[in-house]
Structures are given as C-alpha cells and as structure tokens.
Amino acid sequence: MNRTRCLERNFEEYQNKLDSNNEVLYYPLIGKSDTTEICRHDFFLLLLVESGTGIHTIDFIDHLIRPWQLHLVLPAQLHLLEISKDAVVYQFLIATEIFKIFAGSFRFGMAVYRKSPVFDLNEEEFLSLSNEFLGIRRDIENKEMFRKLVVARLFVIGYYVSQMAAQLVEDKTVYKGHPLLFEFLALIDKYYTSHRMVAFYAEKLKVTPNYLNVLCKKDFYCKATELVDDRVLLEAQRLLIAGVSIKETAFELNFSDVSYFSRYFKLRTAQTPKSFRDMYLL
CATH class of the missing domain: 1.10.10.60 (Homeodomain-like)
Structure with a gap:
C-alpha cells in the first residue's frame, strides 16, 4: 500500500453538494480506486462492499476489505481507501444533520463503532442491506418524499448495524449508552x-x-x-x-x-x- 505524500484533504466537492436539498449522496466505486491521500470530512459515510479486496484505513488502523462487508466512517474520522480492479463498492455520503436524526438507532455508544467500524456480513445480512441501499438510491430521486423515506431506511440500517455490533461485545443485553x-x-x-x-x-x-x-x-x-x-x-x-x-x-x-x-x-x-x-x- 503506497502511503507516500499522504496529505489530509476534505471531500470538498462532495461536501459542497451536501445541503438542505441534497442531504444524502450516492457515490459508487467500480474498479480500482488507488487513493494516495488521507481524507477527512464532516459527513457520515456508509460503504457496502459487494466484491473485490483492498485496504480501508480508518483513523490510522488498517482494515482488510473483503466481499460482503459494511464499513462506517463517522464525521471527522480520517480514512484512506484502496480497492482492487474487480471491486464493486456502494457508498452513501450522509450530511451530519441527517446522521444526528438516525444515530439514535445505533444500539451502542459511538465509541464502539469507532473501535469496530467494519462488519463482515452473512448472505442474509448482505442482501438485506443491499435492498436498503438500493431503496435509498431510488428514494434520493423522489424529492417530495425524500427525507421520510431515506431517513426511515437509514434507521433500518442502524438497527442492522446494532444487531451485528452486539456480537462484538460481551454483554448482549439491549441497552443504549448512558x-x-x-x-x-x-x-x-x-x-x-x-x-x-x-x-x-x-x-x-x-x-x-x-x-x-x-x-x-x-x-x-x-x-x-x-x-x-x-x-x-x-x-x-x-x-x-x-x-x-x-x-x-x-x-x-x-x-x-x-x-x-x-x-x-x-x-x-x-x-x-x-x-x-x-x-x-x-
């Protein structure tokens, strides 16, 4: 993995597009994306891997990319993404204002997701999340119902993530952070x-x-x-x-x-x- 000349930069071109009229952006990655800069931004990133391999570095920790994974990047985290030529990755860039609305669907405190931002999915989990991603992509085009439909789907994704996160902690009883x-x-x-x-x-x-x-x-x-x-x-x-x-x-x-x-x-x-x-x- 080439880390020479790694400089921080904001996703300004995407950040500028995130406003009251475009609170969620769809950004697919198909094929090799050889990023040589560490990126930092003020939005929430959901990344679903369908195929391919690579490395996703989040806050200076390397995570191996494999098919059927979900990655979370919280606002203000640093990350660097490199994927293979055969990779198919779907991303949603979500404005902080929208993230704050559905963040309550996450079962555990955000510190848990900062420490464990990558989830390996089984077939059922991947298909379920793929359906929600596809639905959000479709709903983005429906301006009249956008916020209600998309936020509802993001709540569903949050609940899925919570179920998977429960497997990462010792205490699996349902609770929210104090x-x-x-x-x-x-x-x-x-x-x-x-x-x-x-x-x-x-x-x-x-x-x-x-x-x-x-x-x-x-x-x-x-x-x-x-x-x-x-x-x-x-x-x-x-x-x-x-x-x-x-x-x-x-x-x-x-x-x-x-x-x-x-x-x-x-x-x-x-x-x-x-x-x-x-x-x-x-």
Missing part, C-alpha cells in the same frame, strides 16, 4: 487541546472521576482517560501527516514541551512522532 457519556464525548471534542485529566470532565459533568470511569468501562469497554487520549492522539496524527512540525504540534495541543509530547505519544502508540510522520511523508 446519556452522560454523550455529553462526555462532546466535552472532549471541545476541551481536549487544553484538558487531558478526567477530573476536569467529571467536574463539568457533576460526577466523580470514578463514576465516569465505571460508565465508560460499562458502555465503551475502556477507561475514561483512554477516550481523552484517543482524541488527543488522533489530532496529533492529523497534524503530523499534514506537515505540521513536531514542535508546532506539541504547541497546538498545549503540551509543556516537545519532550513531554514525544513521551506521551510514544507511550500510547509505541512509536515516536517522527517515526509516525515518516511513515506518511516522503
């Missing part, structure tokens, strides 16, 4: 560059750090501090591959000095900022 955790994630996005201590977020949420940890372990299967660190590291990686110097990256993320940032980065990724950056730049 509302406080969604507030926690929103606060992380707002304050991660200036606050990395769980105690800060616990105080904002008016709970103890221990209670916040208990909720995170129950619903996200990780410690609260891991969610904060994940967001900090993702931004650090984004800046580094965009060509920002290590010193400037440390400054942007409010680390006291470069050495501390380098130790923080290496402890959590097992590589230095320089070695990580060199993987993606010439």
Whole structure:
C-alpha cells in the first residue's frame, strides 16, 4: 500500500453538494480506486462492499476489505481507501444533520463503532442491506418524499448495524449508552487541546472521576482517560501527516514541551512522532 505524500484533504466537492436539498449522496466505486491521500470530512459515510479486496484505513488502523462487508466512517474520522480492479463498492455520503436524526438507532455508544467500524456480513445480512441501499438510491430521486423515506431506511440500517455490533461485545443485553457519556464525548471534542485529566470532565459533568470511569468501562469497554487520549492522539496524527512540525504540534495541543509530547505519544502508540510522520511523508 503506497502511503507516500499522504496529505489530509476534505471531500470538498462532495461536501459542497451536501445541503438542505441534497442531504444524502450516492457515490459508487467500480474498479480500482488507488487513493494516495488521507481524507477527512464532516459527513457520515456508509460503504457496502459487494466484491473485490483492498485496504480501508480508518483513523490510522488498517482494515482488510473483503466481499460482503459494511464499513462506517463517522464525521471527522480520517480514512484512506484502496480497492482492487474487480471491486464493486456502494457508498452513501450522509450530511451530519441527517446522521444526528438516525444515530439514535445505533444500539451502542459511538465509541464502539469507532473501535469496530467494519462488519463482515452473512448472505442474509448482505442482501438485506443491499435492498436498503438500493431503496435509498431510488428514494434520493423522489424529492417530495425524500427525507421520510431515506431517513426511515437509514434507521433500518442502524438497527442492522446494532444487531451485528452486539456480537462484538460481551454483554448482549439491549441497552443504549448512558446519556452522560454523550455529553462526555462532546466535552472532549471541545476541551481536549487544553484538558487531558478526567477530573476536569467529571467536574463539568457533576460526577466523580470514578463514576465516569465505571460508565465508560460499562458502555465503551475502556477507561475514561483512554477516550481523552484517543482524541488527543488522533489530532496529533492529523497534524503530523499534514506537515505540521513536531514542535508546532506539541504547541497546538498545549503540551509543556516537545519532550513531554514525544513521551506521551510514544507511550500510547509505541512509536515516536517522527517515526509516525515518516511513515506518511516522503
């Protein structure tokens, strides 16, 4: 997989088309798509693989592409897609406003789907999702009923995804993530560059750090501090591959000095900022 000259870019040509009149776009990939740039965008991406192979890198983690798969890319995630010549892949680009409407159909908190964004499907699951994809493609053309029909189908897809996600977690009892955790994630996005201590977020949420940890372990299967660190590291990686110097990256993320940032980065990724950056730049 060629990762030289990997630069961040937004899907501007698609982002500009996503508006109140075009809230869902259909974008098929037929044949080889040799992407050499890491892409970041502000919409939700649903990707259904009918045939072919390749690699889909989401937030710097490689996922092997195989027939009969569903891939999710959440708003603001980074991804890089390479597929084979025989690949048939169907994609829907969904405006954040629409995503927020049907996100409630996802059974688990979004952190679960960030960690497990790819689902292998059996024949029945693939055919069911194919029918919904085909229906959405058809409904997009019906402007009068567009929102009701498409959103209804997206809710159905969300329920299918929830059923598959249940197989990935130990506790298969039906539940939704605690509302406080969604507030926690929103606060992380707002304050991660200036606050990395769980105690800060616990105080904002008016709970103890221990209670916040208990909720995170129950619903996200990780410690609260891991969610904060994940967001900090993702931004650090984004800046580094965009060509920002290590010193400037440390400054942007409010680390006291470069050495501390380098130790923080290496402890959590097992590589230095320089070695990580060199993987993606010439």
